[in-house]
Every structure is written in structure tokens, then in C-alpha cells.
Amino acid sequence: MTTTAARATPTTAPVTTDPVTTDHGHRRITARFRILLWLLLMMAVGLVSVATTTRYLLLQDVDKRINRLLTQETAEFVNFEERGGDPQTGRAFTDPAEVLYAFLERQFPDPDEELIGLERVPGEPDPRKILQQHDVPGTQPLIEDNHALRQIFRSSASSGVLHRAEGEVRWAKVSVAQRGASPSAAFVVAIHPQAEQERVNHEFRILLGISGGALLLTIGIGWGVAGRILKPVRLVRTTAAELTEQDLTRRIPVRGSDDIAALAETFNAMLDRLERAFTAQREFVDDAGHELRTPITIVRGHLEVMGDDPADREETIRLVADELDRMSRIVEDLLLLAKTERPDFVVPEPVQVAELTADVFVNARTLGERDWQLAEVADVEAELDFQRITQAMVQLAQNAVQHTTPGQTIRIGSRVDGPNLELYVADSGPGVQEQDAEIIFERFRRGSFRRGARGSGAGLGLSIVKAIAEGHRGRVRLDDTPGGGATFTLVLTESQVLEGSPT
Structure with a gap:
């Protein structure tokens, strides 16, 4: 049988907060x-370490208490043996069994403790039990375990640990002998630590249970806190997934002042730069298409109607050449405006402002037959881009030529006004109407009233001047010239005057 697999349709994976997601076929x-x-692992290790350490310390405390009790009981017996006497005769004990009996019948053992008196019987393998006091409920007493008693009685050590099937026994022994004879009896203290150890283990299990509950509580709190902290990160991912070339307006809400808020601010700043770059690209394409369409149409129209007459051909070629030159200037201006978004558009360096002003004046004089005047010069050194400022000033001079007639005055100068360096071009033309003061600095925008003869520009010159001024963190100021005309001033507010003084 032949089967046909269904073709998978590509889909965009939704943003999810599940622990495991699928991204390009890989589990993540x-x-x-x-x-x-990581939080649970660290807490689990910490809580288990605390519980284990607590259990160890409690068991050590049990061992110390048992050793202290064994030492105390044996010391009391030794003291009784050395200083005590027979209660019937009032004299010192002569029989080891009597010492053991007299001491043991007055003792009250602690819980889980046995006090045993043993005596050697000639010819018998097991010692005889003289008397025993004990309080070991639920556990087989040592007195009932002859094998264990024999091991303790015959041991050369004064204390030790006996391991039985019923549990561990800690013991201490004091040998007793008639004066001048070998030991024939022994006082034995035995402690069963199982109950104390079980209490410690019970506390250990309770501590583990509390730790488990704390871990479960941590899971809930940690899940919520991690989700809250990472919410801006998920917003970044969601926003990045939804961004398209047509919609770059989405931004991430910034709350607080922590690292996550800083990440959101950085991402928003990146989106701002990206949006400006795409906007500049679209404006460049739109502006180029808009401005180049007219000369292309003119060139095509003249070529289509061009006849065989030599004079007609010559006129057509001249018109086509003029339109091609205009197209070339438009393209150069558009490329320049496109570069204004680059960080290296302006490269400041120490410049002599007087030399810059003089060069601008010399270059401007070739633009047209006007009454050119060098009004004033700031004899200072400043940080600015010599080439860009020259380009902007020459553009302002060209604009002044286009809006004046031969013989009219155009003044060029530079000065220092407080912290600002100002370079200006003032003409004596008709001036700029109030409603045109803002729009003339926009791309492909011209004033509603032409101040002079119509030029061949595309409305990009003042946009370039504005971009150069803003590249120096300055601005372009438009004022009326005293006596009539317009004055365009580059106000470089961030240009640092290094030395010198205005002249």
C-alpha cells in the first residue's frame, strides 16, 4: 500500500512561556x-546540607551525652568503692560482690540505661549476675544476653561498643577485686542509644519534610517572580517577531530602573535607530522617484519629437544635457542626505575659523555677479568639520545668488556670540515670508513666493544645510536682513572655541 505524506505548511511559532518549546524543529x-x-537545585542542595549537618550535630550531641553518662556512672562507682563501707559493719568492703550489691541497690538508672554487677564463678564460662538496675522498655536488656555479658566481662578494655541484632550498646566497665587478688567482679554500665538516635532521625525527617514544603513554595514563588522579571524579555521577543519593514512603530513599555528596564530602553533605542534608517531609506527612494520622474519625462518627450532639422537636434541635445545635469545634481544631493544618518557624516577637528570664512568668501564670489562683502571674521580655533561647513556656507551663498539680482549685496561673515560660533550669509533680496520660514528647510519644499529668478534646484539645498548644522549639534537660524533680505546663520552651539578672540 502506498501512502502520501501531507506537506507541512510553514507557520510562525507563537511566543510561549512553556518550559519546553519548539524552535526550528529543536526542543529548547x-x-x-x-x-x-537552578534556583531549585541550589535550594535543594542548601536545605539538604543544612538538614544533614543538623542530623550530624545532633548525633554528635547524643554521643557526647552517652560518653558523659558512662564516665559519670563509673566515676561514682569508683568513688563508692574507695570511700564507702559495709552498711552493716561500718567497715570497708572485703567482698567484691558486697560492693556491687550495696552500690546497685541504691541506684536509679536513666532511661535506656543498664547498671549490672557481675562476678566470676570458678569452673563456669558465664559470669554470675549479682544485681541489675535497668530502664530499657521495648528492647532486650543486656542482662538477658549471656553471650554479650561474657564478651564485656572478658574484655581487657574499660569501654566499648557492642553490636547486637537488637541494636547497638555502649558500655563501660570497672573491675573489682579483693585486696591483693586479681579481679573477680565487674561493674558494667550499658546504654542503648537507639531511642535517642531514632528521635534524631525523626527530627531529621521532619526537617526534610519542611524543606520539601519550602521547595514547593519556592517553585510557585520562583515561577511567578521569574515570569515577572522576564516579562520585558518576552516582550522584546514578541516585538522583534512582529516587526516588519512596513511597521517599526512598536515599543516596549519601560517600568522600573533595573537591568531589565535598561534592556527595554536599549531595545527601544535600537528600534528608534532602525525606524529612522528605514524612514530615511523610504524617503530617499520616494524623493528620488519624485524628483527624477520630471527630468526623465522631459528627456523622453524631447527625444520622441526630435526631428531631422540640425537646429532642432542641437536644441534638443542642449535641453537633454541640461536635464541630465539637473538629474546628476539631484542624485548627488540625495546621496549626501542619505549619508547624514551615518555616525561619520561629520568629523570634527581643530579649524581656524578665519581661514574657513575667507575660503567660503573666495568660493562664493564665483557663483554670480553680486556685490560680495566679507563682513566680519572670528579669529578663533574651533572643533568642526571644515569640508561640511564650507559645503553648507557655499550652499547658502548659492541660495542667496538665486534670490538676488546682479549688483545686489551679499555679505558673508563669522562671529562668536557667547558660547556659540555663528557663520552667516546675508542677502539683500526680497526676504522670506513668515509662512515659508519652516517649510523651506524640508526636502523638495520651496517657498510659496519665489524671492528672485527661478533656479534649477530641486529644493534640497537648505535641507543639506540643516543636516550639516544638526550634525554639529547646532541649528540654522533665519532672520530678516536690516534694509531687506534674508540672513541664514549656522549656530554651532556645541562647537568648542579653543583659542583666539573675534575680530
């Missing part, structure tokens, strides 16, 4: 889940 653990896993 989210940052939220990884944070929770």
Missing part, C-alpha cells in the same frame, strides 16, 4: 524554566 528550554531549575 526557556530562560524562565532554567532559572527555576
